[in-house]
Amino acid sequence: MKVIQKPGDKIVRPGKNNYILIIFDSCRYDSFMAAKPKTMKKLGKIEKRWSYASWTAPSHYNLLTGLLPHSSPSNVFASDYYKRDFLKYSERLGAEGIEFKSLIPKLYFPSFLKDSLGYRTHAKVSLPVLNPKTILNNGFDTYKLMEHHNDMRAMVREMKFSDDQPSFYLFNVGETHYPYALIDEPPEDWPRISGVHGVFKHLDDQVVGGKLKGKVEKFFDETKMEMLRQRQIRAVKHLDKVVEEMFDIVPKNTWITITADHGECFGEGGYFGHGPIHHDKVFEVPFVEGLLR
Numbered sequence: 001m002k003v004i005q006k007p008g009d010k011i012v013r014p015g016k017n018n019y020i021l022i023i024f025d026s027c028r029y030d031s032f033m034a035a036k037p038k039t040m041k042k043l044g045k046i047e048k049r050w051s052y053a054s055w056t057a058p059s060h061y062n063l064l065t066g067l068l069p070h071s072s073p074s075n076v077f078a079s080d081y082y083k084r085d086f087l088k089y090s091e092r093l094g095a096e097g098i099e100f101k102s103l104i105p106k107l108y109f110p111s112f113l114k115d116s117l118g119y120r121t122h123a124k125v126s127l128p129v130l131n132p133k134t135i136l137n138n139g140f141d142t143y144k145l146m147e148h149h150n151d152m153r154a155m156v157r158e159m160k161f162s163d164d165q166p167s168f169y170l171f172n173v174g175e176t177h178y179p180y181a182l183i184d185e186p187p188e189d190w191p192r193i194s195g196v197h198g199v200f201k202h203l204d205d206q207v208v209g210g211k212l213k214g215k216v217e218k219f220f221d222e223t224k225m226e227m228l229r230q231r232q233i234r235a236v237k238h239l240d241k242v243v244e245e246m247f248d249i250v251p252k253n254t255w256i257t258i259t260a261d262h263g264e265c266f267g268e269g270g271y272f273g274h275g276p277i278h279h280d281k282v283f284e285v286p287f288v289e290g291l292l293r
C-alpha cells in the first residue's frame, strides 16, 4: 500500500519523482465534488481553482508553461504569485531549486523537464484540437492522440516507467467533455442536442459553446441541461475508478496532479458549454495533488 504525501510535507527522498499531470477536459469544480471521488481525494485537499482560459487549446498551452489553474489570491502581485507557484515544482518533482527563471527563455515545461532535468516526456491527448501536429507538441518524447476521445484507461495501460530516468505524463482526458460518454456506451446512445450536434463529430475542432437564442431556445430545456450535468458527474465517478487502477500501476515516488482545462456551463446565464463564454462556471475547476510513495 502506497503512502500519500500531501503538499507541504517535507520531501523525504532526494532525487526526482515521476510526474503525472491529468487534465479532465471541461470538468467543472462542482461536478467533480458532486461525484464524491474516493480515490482522487486521497491525494490531498480538493481545491476550487480557476483556469487561465475558457477553452482547450490556450488552456493547455498555459498548463504546459507550468502555470496550473490559479487560486486567485487578492492583494498579491501576479509576478509574486507566479514565483511562488513555480517553487512548488521542487516539491512535485523532488528536485531542489526549481523556479520560474529556470524555464527562461523557452518558458515551456516539457522542454525544461526533458532537457534540464532528464525526464522522459509523454503526452496522451483525447481532443483533436490538441493533436500531435499542433504547436503544443514541443519537448515531448512521445505525443499521441488517442484512438478514442473517452478512454483514460487506455492511457493508463500504455504507461511505461524507467528505473534510469523519471517520467512526465500529460493526460488530456475526454470522458468529462461533451457528450460525457463512457467508452462502453454506444455512440447511438449519446445525447443528441440540436445546435450542438454539428460540432460534435470533431469535438473541439470547433469551440463548443456560445449563447444560443431564437430558434434553438428549446435547447435550453432544463431537464436536458440537468441530464448533461449528471453525465459529467457520472464521468468523474468512472474516472475515480480508473485513477485507482493507475495508483496500482505507477511506481512509488510519483507525484500526481489532477485538474481541468476549464469548466462548463449547463444552462447558467443562458449558456451551454465553454469557449466564447464569459461566465464563472467556465473558469471554475477542481485541483488536487499529492505524491504516491
Ligand SMILES: [Zn+2]
Pocket (backbone or CB within 6 Å): 025, 026, 055, 056, 057, 261, 262
Ligand atoms: Zn477543454
